[in-house]
Structure formats: structure tokens, C-alpha cells
Amino acid sequence: MYSSVTSCTLVGVVPRLVRIEATVSHAKQGSFSIVGLPDTVVRESRERVRSAIKEQGFRFPRGRVVVNLSPADLPKLGSTFDLPIALSILAASSETPLDFSAYVCVGELSLSGQVEPVRAALGATLLADQLTRSCMLAASSEVVAPAKADLVGVASLRHAVDVATGRTQANHLSAMEAVVQRPGLDMAEIRGNRQARRAIEIAAAGGHHMLMVGPPGAGKTMLARALAGILPPLLSDEMREIALIHAAANVHDPNPYVPPFRAPHHSASIAALIGGGSGIPTPGEVSLAHRGVLFLDELGEFPPSVLDALRQPIEQGEIVIARQAATVTFPSRIQIVAASNPCPCGNLDDSRLPCSCSESKLDRYRARLSGPFLDRIDMRLAVTRLAASELVSERGEASEPIRERIIRARVIQVGRGGLNRELSRDQLDVLPVTDAAQRILVKAADTDVMTGRGWERIRKLSRTIADLSGSETVVTEHIDEAMDLRGSGAVRRSAA
Numbered sequence: 447m448y449s450s451v452t453s454c455t456l457v458g459v460v461p462r463l464v465r466i467e468a469t470v471s472h473a474k475q476g477s478f479s480i481v482g483l484p485d486t487v488v489r490e491s492r493e494r495v496r497s498a499i500k501e502q503g504f505r506f507p508r509g510r511v512v513v514n515l516s517p518a519d520l521p522k523l524g525s526t527f528d529l530p531i532a533l534s535i536l537a538a539s540s541e542t543p544l545d546f547s548a549y550v551c552v553g554e555l556s557l558s559g560q561v562e563p564v565r566a567a568l569g570a571t572l573l574a575d576q577l578t579r580s581c582m583l584a585a586s587s588e589v590v591a592p593a594k595a596d597l598v599g600v601a602s603l604r605h606a607v608d609v610a611t612g613r614t615q616a617n618h619l620s621a622m623e624a625v626v627q628r629p630g631l632d633m634a635e636i637r638g639n640r641q642a643r644r645a646i647e648i649a650a651a652g653g654h655h656m657l658m659v660g661p662p663g664a665g666k667t668m669l670a671r672a673l674a675g676i677l678p679p680l681l682s683d684e685m686r687e688i689a690l691i692h693a694a695a696n697v698h699d700p701n702p703y704v705p706p707f708r709a710p711h712h713s714a715s716i717a718a719l720i721g722g723g724s725g726i727p728t729p730g731e732v733s734l735a736h737r738g739v740l741f742l743d744e745l746g747e748f749p750p751s752v753l754d755a756l757r758q759p760i761e762q763g764e765i766v767i768a769r770q771a772a773t774v775t776f777p778s779r780i781q782i783v784a785a786s787n788p789c790p791c792g793n794l795d796d797s798r799l800p801c802s803c804s805e806s807k808l809d810r811y812r813a814r815l816s817g818p819f820l821d822r823i824d825m826r827l828a829v830t831r832l833a834a835s836e837l838v839s840e841r842g843e844a845s846e847p848i849r850e851r852i853i854r855a856r857v858i859q860v861g862r863g864g865l866n867r868e869l870s871r872d873q874l875d876v877l878p879v880t881d882a883a884q885r886i887l888v889k890a891a892d893t894d895v896m897t898g899r900g901w902e903r904i905r906k907l908s909r910t911i912a913d914l915s916g917s918e919t920v921v922t923e924h925i926d927e928a929m930d931l932r933g934s935g936a937v938r939r940s941a942a
Contacts, residue, residue, distance in 0.1 A: 447469065447470050447471075447538040447539060448467070448468070448469050448538055449467070449468050449534045449535075449537035449538040449544070450465055450466065450467050450468075450534065450547075451465075451466045451468075451530040451531075451533050451534040451537070451546045451549075451551055452464075452465060452466070452530070452546075452547070452549070452550050452551065452577070452579070453465075453466050453526065453527055453530040453550065453551055453552055453570070454526070454550055454552055454566050454569050454570040454573045455520070455522060455523065455524075455526060455527075455566055455569070456565070456566050456569045456690070456693055456694050457520070457726055457772055457774060458694055458726070458727065458729075458772070458774030458775060458776060459687070459690040459691055459693075459694050459729075459774075459776060459777065460569075460774070461566070461569030461570065461572050461573045461690075462520065462573075463573060463577075464515055464516065464517075464520070464522065464527070465515075465516040465517075466513065466514075466515060466516075466527060466530040466531055466533075466534045467513070467514040467515075467516060467534065468511065468512070468513050468514075468531070468534035468535050468537070468538040469511070469512050469538060470507045470509055470510070470511050470535070470538045470539045471509050471510045471512075472509045472510075473509045473510040476507070476508045476509060476510065476511075477510050477511065478492050478496065478511045478513075479492075479511070479512055479513070480492060480513045480514075480515065480531070481512065481513070481514050481515070481518070482513075482514050482515030482516060482517075482518045482520075482522060483515070483518060483519065483520065483521045483522055484515060484522045485521065485522060485523050485524070485725070487523065487524050487525055488515070488522050488523070488524070488525075488527060491525065491527060491528045491531055491555075493557075494525075494528055494554075494555045494556070494557060495528060495531050495532045495535065495555060497557040497558075497559075498528070498532055498555040498556065498557065498558070498559035498603050499532055499535065499536065499559070499603065501557065501558045501559045502559035502602060502603045502604040503604065504536060504603075504604075504607075505539075506535075507535065507538075507539040511535060511538075511539075513531055513534065513535070515527065520772075521725055521726055521771050521772070523725065523726065524564065524565065524566070524696075525554035525555075525562075525564060526552050526553075526554070526564045526565070526566045527552075528553060528554045528555035529551050529552065529553030529554070529555060529561055529582070529600075529603070529606065530546075530551040530552070530553075532555060532603055533546050533551060533603075533606060533607070533610075534546075536607065544607065544610060544611065545610065546582075546610050548579055548580055548610075549574075549579055549580050549581065549582040549598065549610070550570050550573050550574040550577065550579055550580075550581050550582070550595075551570075551581075551582040551583075551606075552564050552566050552567055552570040552581075552582075552583050553582070553583055553584050553600070553606075554584075555603060559602050559603040559604065560601065560602050561583075561584040561585070561600050561601060561602055561603065561605075561606065562584055562586070563583070563584045563586055563587040563588070564583075564584070565692075565693040565694075565696050566693060567581075567583045567584070567587045567589075567693075568589075568686065568689045568690055568693055569690060569693065570583060571583075571589070571595050571597060572595075572686070574595035574596075575594045575595040579595070580595065580596040580597070580598050580616075581595050581596070581597050581598065582598045582600055582606060582609070583597065583598070583599060583600070583619075584599065584600065584601075585599030585600055585601045585605075585617055585619070586599075586601075587599065587619065589619055589620065596618060597618060597619040597620075598616045598617065598618060598619070599617045599618070599619045600617070601617075631668060631671050631672045631675060632672070632675060632844055632845045633646075633672050633675070633676060633842060633843060633844060633845045633848055634841045634842055634843065634844040634845070635668070635672070635841070636665060636668055636669065636672055636842055637832065637837055637838075637841070637842070638665075638832045638833075638837070639664075639665055639669065639829065639832070640842075641827070642658065642665070642669050642827060642829050643669070643842060643843075645825055645827050645931055646669050646672065646673045646676070647676070647848055647851070647852065647914070648825070648907065648910055648911060648914065648931065649673065649781070649783065649824075649825060650673055650676050650677055650848075650852050651851070651852045651855040651856065651866075651910050651913065651914055652855075652859070652865055652866035652867055652906065652907070652909070652910030652913070653781045653865035653866070653867040653868070654781070654824035654825055654866070654867050654903075654906070654907060654910065655760065655781060655782040655783070655784075655822065655823045655824045655825070655867070656781075656782070656783050656784070656823065656824065656825040656826075656827065657745065657784045657785075657786065657820070657823045657825065657826045657827065658670070658783075658784070658785045658786070658827050658828075658829045659785075659786050659787070659788050659826070659827070659828055659829065660785075660787070660788065660828060660829030660830060660831070661787065661788065661792045661793060661796050661799070661830075661831050662787060662792045663831065664829045664830060664831050664832065665829060665832065666743075666785035666829050667743055667785060669829070670739075670741045670743070670783045670785060671707075671741075672845070673739060673783060674704075674705070674707040674738075674739055675845045675849075676845045676848050676849045676852055677704065677705045677738070677739070677849075677852070678705075678849065678852060678853045678856055679703055679704055680702075680703060680704065680705060680737060684737050685702055685703065687736060687737065687777060688702065688706060688736055688737055688738075689702060691729050691733050691734060691736055691776065691777070692734065694728055694729055694776075695728050695729045695733075695734060696728070697734065705737050705738035705739065706734060706735050706736070706737070706738035706739070707735070707738055707739045707741065708731050708734050708735040708738070708739070708740050708741065709740075709741040709742075709743060710731040710740075710742070712742075712743070712744045712745075712747040712748045714731065714748075714752065715752070716751065716752050716755050717730065718730055718731060719731050719732055719752055719755065719756070720732055720755050720759075720765055720767070721733055721765060721767050721776055722767055722769070723769075724769070724771075725769070725771045726769070726771050726772045726774065727767040727769050727772065727774050727776075729765075729776045730765075732756065732759050732765060732776075732778045732780060733765060733776035733777060733778050735778075735780045736776075736777045736778055736779055736780060737779060737780075738780065738781070739780070739781050739782075739783055740780045740781070740782050740783070741783050741784070741785075742782065742783070742784040742785070743784075743785050744785070744786065744787070745784040745785060745786035745815065746786045746787060746790075746811055746814055746815065747814075748814070749814075750813070750814050750815075750816060753814070753815065753816065753819050754816055754818070754819060756782070756819070757818060757819060757822060759778035759780065760780075760782065760822045761822065763777065763778060763779040763868070764776065764777050764778055764779075765778050779868075781867070782823070784823070786815075789801055789803045789807075789808055789811055790803050790807055790808075790811050791803050794808070796831065798831070821897055821899050821900060822899065824867070824903045824906065824907055824931075824932070825907065825931045825932065826931075826932060826933040827931065851914060852914075854916075855910065855913040855914045858913045859913065862877075866906045866907075866909050866910045866913070867906060869906055869909070871902060874902065874905050874906070874909070877909060877920070878918060878919040878920070879908075879919065879920040880919060880920065880921050880922065882921070882922050883908070883920050883921050883922045883924065883925045886922055886925050886926070886929075887901070887904060887905070887925055887929075890904075890929060900932065903932060904925070904928045904929055904932050905920075905928075907927075907928035907931060907932065908920045908924040908925050908927070908928035909924075911924040911927055911928060912924045
């Protein structure tokens with residue numbers, strides 16, 4: 447007897463159809479084998495499936511059972527296929543017809559036959575929508591964003607069979623209720639640092655990359671974590687993108703409704719940051735920060751090779767990883783926020799504490815940040831140590847009104863097709879700029895050392911500043927502020 451059940455696996459962040467075929471034939475000695483490039487977890491499903499079938503009151507076939515996972519050349523990973531394997535075996539060995547063709551099935555089975563959630567659940571819902579089928583998954587699955595496909599939750603293997611045969615009414619799942627918990631600090635907790643607070647607002651509004659350079663204790667880390675709390679909430683499509691990335695990395699996101707904030711340690715390897723691994727590649731920190739913030743604290747301590755590996759995702763918004771098993775593309779539309787000391791001891795250019803670093807030590811420290819990497823950072827801000835009067839000053843503006851201004855600015859940007867960080871040269875050329883503002887920028891390009899990329903970064907920054915002010919036209923004040931945020935002498939001496 448032969449049967450087939452449709453399931454799903456993730457290759458990178460792309461859901462791929464997997465057909466679970468089962469045959470049951472008479473043989474003197476019973477056997478149970480799974481073919482089709484299963485990994486260790488899939489091979490171990492034989493014991494889970496056998497036990498689940500028996501514990502749920504079904505009879506496991508005595509003959510030769512062969513399960514094929516098609517396509518055979520695609521590696522199969524994880525416990526996603528437990529439920530469809532069990533269903534295909536029951537369908538192939540049953541004397542009464544069992545039809546599961548209306549479903550895309552995923553789920554892990556416990557030894558008692560209970561169905562547990564799996565990371566491929568979201569991919570299965572998307573595949574079911576493409577195939578105009580229902581998706582059968584664990585009743586305890588968390589649906590991150592509204593799905594178009596009909597989601598049928600089952601608690602056990604027996605429940606799944608009863609639903610397919612019509613003996614039990616299906617339990618239809620709906621999306622999780624949005625409970626937005628804002629990460630990070632409230633902006634009101636930050637004392638002083640007016641220019642830095644303004645820079646954080648501009649960076650959040652346009653998605654601009656930002657580098658803060660200053661002595662220890664100046665508030666760089668606080669500013670970065672406060673930025674996470676003023677970002678607008680994610681849209682449904684963005685939530686689905688991020689959920690697929692987390693599923694591919696087998697990472698649980700406790701707060702899927704706000705942009706991710708990832709802060710890898712400076713000892714992280716290139717593979718941990720970019721992604722990789724044996725078999726089908728998995729995403730790294732850059733992709734896990736998709737649509738959110740990648741915070742690089744102690745930037746000067748990161749190996750130069752790791753920082754230079756970020757140049758492609760900064761420019762292209764995606765990472766292509768090629769391995770023997772598969773070549774996958776991970777989205778990486780990230781906002782980089784970095785913090786660095788001006789020197790190894792942290793006291794360079796400090797008026798109160800002398801710098802103890804030698805020139806050779808300073809040169810080695812500066813050489814870690816390559817020119818091409820720094821050129822891709824939109825904003826380079828010098829953050830100074832706070833005076834005692836600033837530490838006891840009144841609290842600043844809270845995050846909520848700042849977030850409302852950012853949302854209004856982003857609504858304008860969405861009308862153009864995306865964040866200002868992603869504007870092309872042609873798009874910038876047709877946006878209005880006063881002649882006086884244009885002359886200032888041209889003069890700066892003639893008198894200062896400015897690359898073509900730097901020219902475009904200043905234009906994008908000034909456009910964000912104009913959006914925040916509600917102006918359709920970039921004027922001289924917007925250009926002046928953008929040029930100031932692009933870099934000061936202190937930052938150039940210490941970080942360039």
C-alpha cells in the first residue's frame with residue numbers, strides 16, 4: 447500500500463515542499479526505514495513515530511515500512527516531519543481510506559502521541575497558502591502574524607486523524623494577540639547629551655547607520671539601547687520575514703512585534719555574525735537583526751576581517767552563503783549602531799584625564815576600522831563625558847512623543863518607496879533642494895575630502911532631517927546639520 451502526505455522544510459528562509467511517501471509491504475521480518483537525506487533527528491523519528499502510533503491506539507504495521515522524503519537530494523533536518531510520517535504510515539496501512547491531501551502537515555510527536563510545535567510552522571502556513579490548502583500543525587503553535595491559509599491545530603496524532611476523517615471538528619488557530627513590550631531604555635532616562643539625543647532620533651527616523659565615539663561612561667551604550675525603544679512597530683509582512691529568519695536559526699523571539707535589537711560580543715566570529723554552518727546554512731547575527739538594529743559595542747575591539755564582512759550586507763541588504771548542501775540568501779536590511787572608545791585607554795582628547803596610549807598603539811587601534819567600512823556609516827558622532835551639572839539636570843523628552851515624530855517621518859518615506867537610507871541616486875535627484883543648500887554641499891565636496899558615497903549619505907541624512915521637520919524641501923539648515931552629523935574633527939582623528 448502507498449500513501450503521500452505534504453509537508454514543508456525551510457531552506458534558509460524559503461519554505462520548500464517535501465512530499466512524505468510511505469509504502470507498507472508484507473514481509474516475514476518487520477522493518478522501518480527512512481530515506482531521502484534525513485539527518486540524525488529525522489532518523490530518530492522512527493522511535494517517536496512507532497511509539498506515538500501505538501500509544502494513540504493504532505496498530506503499527508508488521509511488514510516492511512519504507513518512508514521516502516522527496517525531493518531526495520534536499521537535506522531534511524529536525525523533528526518537523528514526525529506528524530506527516532506517522533500520518534502517511536497510517537494511510538498506507540489502513541484498510542479504510544485516509545486522505546490528508548487537503549493539508550500541509552508539520553509537527554513533532556512525543557512518545558505518547560502529542561503534537562508539539564516546530565520551527566517550520568510559519569513556512570508551512572506560507573506554503574499552504576501557495577497551494578490553497580489548510581495547514582495542520584500543533585494546537586499550541588504561536589502564529590506570529592496573520593496568515594491567509596486556514597490553520598488547523600491538532601493536539602495529538604489521534605486528533606489529527608479524526609479531523610481528517612471528519613469525526614472531530616477542526617480547531618482553527620488565529621494570530622497571536624499583539625502585546626508590544628518596548629525594549630531598551632526610555633529616552634527620558636538619558637541626561638544631557640542633547641546632540642546625541644537628536645542624532646538618535648534622526649538615525650531612527652531614516653534607518654541611518656551611526657557610530658558614537660567617546661570615553662567610557664559617556665552614555666554611548668545607553669543611547670543605543672534607547673534607540674531600540676523609539677523604533678516604529680513592525681508591519682505584518684515584516685513580522686513574517688523576521689519570524690522565518692528566527693525559525694531558520696532555531697531561535698525563539700519573545701517579542702516579535704518590535705524591530706529586533708541584536709548586540710553580538712566583539713569576540714564573535716565571521717560565521718556567527720554573517721551565518722554559515724555545515725549542511726544547510728543558518729543565519730547569523732546580521733540576519734537576525736533584519737528590519738532592526740545591529741549594535742556593535744566596543745567597535746574598536748572587533749577584528750578588522752569581521753567588520754569588513756559587514757560591507758556587503760550594508761550595501762545590498764542581503765547575504766548569500768554558499769555551501770555544498772545548498773546556497774541560501776538571507777535578508778539583512780539592518781541599521782548598524784556602533785560605539786567605540788577613542789583609543790585603547792579611552793581618554794584621547796579628554797580634557798580631564800590624560801591618554802596613556804603610545805602612538806604605535808593608537809595606530810594599531812585606528813587601523814582596525816578600515817576606510818571603506820567607515821565610509822558606509824552615515825553618522826559619526828563624538829560623545830563627550832558628562833559634567834556633574836548635566837548628570838543632575840532635568841530628564842529629557844520621553845520616548846513616546848519622539849516615536850510619534852519618527853512614525854510621521856517614516857510615513858513620508860514609505861510614500862517614496864522605502865527608508866531614506868535606501869534611496870537611490872535617481873530618487874534623490876528628483877526630490878526638491880534649495881539652490882543655497884545645493885551650493886553648500888557642492889562647496890563642501892570641493893574643499894573637503896569626500897567620497898561619492900559620502901556625498902550621497904549627506905543627501906540622505908538631510909532628507910531625513912527635512913522629513914522630521916515636516917518640510918518637503920531640503921534647506922541650508924538641513925544640509926548643515928547633516929554635514930555636522932556626518933563627522934567632526936574629533937571623530938576623524940580618533941576613529942578614521
